[in-house]
Amino acid sequence: MGMLILLLALTFVDRPMEFLDHTSGLLIQNLSLMFIPISVGAFFLSTDIYQQFPAILTLILLSTSGVILFMALLIKGLEKHD
Amino acid sequence: MIELIQLQWLQVTQSSWLLGLSLVGYAIGLTVYRRSGSRAFLHPLLVSTPIIAGLLYLTNLSFDQYYQGNGLLSWLLGPTTVALAVPLSKQMRQLPALVRTVSLTVLTGGFIAALLALSLAVLFSTSEVVLLSIAAKSVTTPIAMGITDQLGGLLTLITLVVLLTGIVGILVAETIFKHTGIVDERWQGLILGISAHAIGTARAFDKSPRCGAFSTLGMGLNGIWTSLFLPSLVGLFLN
Numbered sequence: 379m380g381m382l383i384l385l386l387a388l389t390f391v392d393r394p395m396e397f398l399d400h401t402s403g404l405l406i407q408n409l410s411l412m413f414i415p416i417s418v419g420a421f422f423l424s425t426d427i428y429q430q431f432p433a434i435l436t437l438i439l440l441s442t443s444g445v446i447l448f449m450a451l452l453i454k455g456l457e458k459h460d
Numbered sequence: 461m462i463e464l465i466q467l468q469w470l471q472v473t474q475s476s477w478l479l480g481l482s483l484v485g486y487a488i489g490l491t492v493y494r495r496s497g498s499r500a501f502l503h504p505l506l507v508s509t510p511i512i513a514g515l516l517y518l519t520n521l522s523f524d525q526y527y528q529g530n531g532l533l534s535w536l537l538g539p540t541t542v543a544l545a546v547p548l549s550k551q552m553r554q555l556p557a558l559v560r561t562v563s564l565t566v567l568t569g570g571f572i573a574a575l576l577a578l579s580l581a582v583l584f585s586t587s588e589v590v591l592l593s594i595a596a597k598s599v600t601t602p603i604a605m606g607i608t609d610q611l612g613g614l615l616t617l618i619t620l621v622v623l624l625t626g627i628v629g630i631l632v633a634e635t636i637f638k639h640t641g642i643v644d645e646r647w648q649g650l651i652l653g654i655s656a657h658a659i660g661t662a663r664a665f666d667k668s669p670r671c672g673a674f675s676t677l678g679m680g681l682n683g684i685w686t687s688l689f690l691p692s693l694v695g696l697f698l699n
Binding site: 380381382384385388389398399401402403405406407408409410411412413414415416417418419420421422423427430433434435436437438439440441442443444445446447448449450451452453454456457 | 482503505508510543548585617633640642661
């Protein structure tokens, strides 16, 4: 919601203010840093979840690769159609 | 509203020296990543998290202590998500000409991501709680947590699944782009945002601000779209 409000506000200005440009750039460049605390939790899950881990990992690998391939082929198809 | 601000303030004030552990881990991860020439398998998250987890095991600190001590970083995720509007706004003028490709890719890509995950969960006979916790795997963490909570899945599991999806996404995307001939950074960004959410977006910003802006667009639109259709789709797999 916050992103949408800022996006709407920025559509009414030609260029974002310099401080906004600088601060947002700094935050976005270090986006991965904000994910570190929650990601460390992956090493502290219950045994029950770890037992299903090979299936979960295979599922993630196949479905993520599958959808990326699908979208890449779709975009190539649309480009050819144009 | 006041209660929400109080909760956020509490989250920030609970930060402790353990924040330093994340910063040092990140600095190591970032150095390794940059020196490797930005290779996806040496992404800062993949390098820093095992180091931090190892140190927590060695020092007998629990994950809860560590997580509470990093309240400031968890809180910063909110303002950073809002900040994504800035690069996105710079690309908005291009959007009307690309609306067909963007909308078709988001609508079908978001749906197929969830459909494939649920079908494979059934195929691998995972437990119902795992099925409910993987459905929102391609959506950015804050939205995925909201959807999973609504579905009755495990929040601890969806955060791991979202993280792994992002990492797998950035690892396989380059090979797929190469083999399918996707060279336009706008489309690379869009695909990364839809399939690998914020981790894909961070990777896309490493390529260029334009790639990052399209990734932000894909991530945002897919989050909204998935939250609309997913509860009904999951219902079909439970019956």
